[in-house]
Amino acid sequence: DTAVSQTPKYLVTQMGNDKSIKCEQNLGHDTMYWYKQDSKKFLKIMFSYNNKELIINETVPNRFSPKSPDKAHLNLHINSLELGDSAVYFCASSPRATSTDTQYFGPGTRLTVL
């Protein structure tokens, strides 16, 4: 069984649309993350949630809104998509929101904005 899963795997959409990416982990972890990987492979953290509470919010446009209905799910909703939002978005989880844990990554969602 997949530990961290994301849907969809690929997402192609027009500028200005609103889209969501879903993430689920079955590891029983308390903490989940969203990362963005750009075309140059740079990986940067966007958000993290611990037990449904937001604990990290990097300088991300407010068009991006994470939602955690429970600690096993962290969804990412993006409003008014722009060309620069094209990237691979990774979800990850770790046992706790501390520095002492290994992070496990999902397979990624490749978003292409036309």
Add this chain to the structure above:
Amino acid sequence: GIQVEQSPPDLILQEGANSTLRCNFSDSVNNLQWFHQNPWGQLINLFYIPSGTKQNGRLSATTVATERYSLLYISSSQTTDSGVYFCAVDNTNAGKSTFGDGTTLTVKP
């Protein structure tokens, strides 16, 4: 924020060769992880190693926390080792990992 530098940026090897990848960081850290991103994009955790030495098969890693660097050793490389190797560090105690730019490894048959 903390700076993470990885070297070399690119590395091409013949199958069977050994290699060393380096990660330098600018501040003391609570967490250091090495990841492999395979050609299909999957990020796989190799080591959690804020200090000391660990080995897993042909891979091993050493972190010298006092000197702010970590090394990833790959021995007897195989074509399946190809991909991008990332070092990620955290000095916030909040799970906020900062990734290096990666080393792209190509292993030729």
